[in-house]
Amino acid sequence: MTLGLDLESPTTLVLLRHGETPLTPEKRLSGSGGSDPALSEAGRRQAAAAAGLLAARGTVRAVVSSPLRRCRQTAEVAARQLGLEVQIDEGLREADFGVWEGLTFAEARERHPDELAAWRKSPTAVPGGTGESFEVVTRRVTLSRDKLLARYAGRTVLVVSHVAPLRTLVRLALGAPHESLFRMELAAASVSEVAYYGDGNASVRLLNDTSHLR
Secondary structure (H helix, E strand, O other): OOOOOOOOOOEEEEEEEOOOOOOOOOOEOOOOOOOOOOOOHHHHHHHHHHHHHHHHHOOEEEEEEOOOHHHHHHHHHHHHHHOOOEEEOHHHOOOOOHHHOOOEHHHHHHHOHHHHHHHHHOOOOOOOOOOOOHHHHHHHHHHHHHHHHHHOOOOEEEEEEOHHHHHHHHHHHHOOOHHHHHHOOOOOOOEEEEEEOOOOOEEEEEEEEOHHHO
16 A cells, blocks of 8 residues: 555655754754854764765765755765765745744743734744744745755755755645644754655654764
């Protein structure tokens, strides 16, 4: 039984969250409207570990990254191991969190409780007054995904991005509601995987794998 999945080779997106920055251990919101931090020393070690895992796998045929520095640095480490070039896709950048940039969730909840509650419930809510709603993020991530599926049909692509875009890709693959975005853990340098079939079906094969970091 195939459960509706096309028997042809799927197009596989391997989803790699960037390694840690100095803001990551503090759980501070770091979007596309902030300071664009670089990887920390720990983040560089995580990127190297993820690159080793992907090189051992040996199936990745392209590396595509968010334009933000922490993703580019993570992607470059992997690309060197894989013998590939990093391609930049603007649609894979992190959400813009507006005036919440640099805050922890606790600080955002204390200063903007109603806005934060609305953002968690509605895809049209705008974070931080001037940021990007999840509706906007979903639109650009969907466009990026569709371009990758058309360009690399039947192949495996490494996508290096951030929590919001990667959770969105998983949510769309599952057909899950907006609230599911806040019920997924995607640790720094974690690996997830989604396979897309020619009949339109998608299958989440892996989520938040951090075994390479232990």
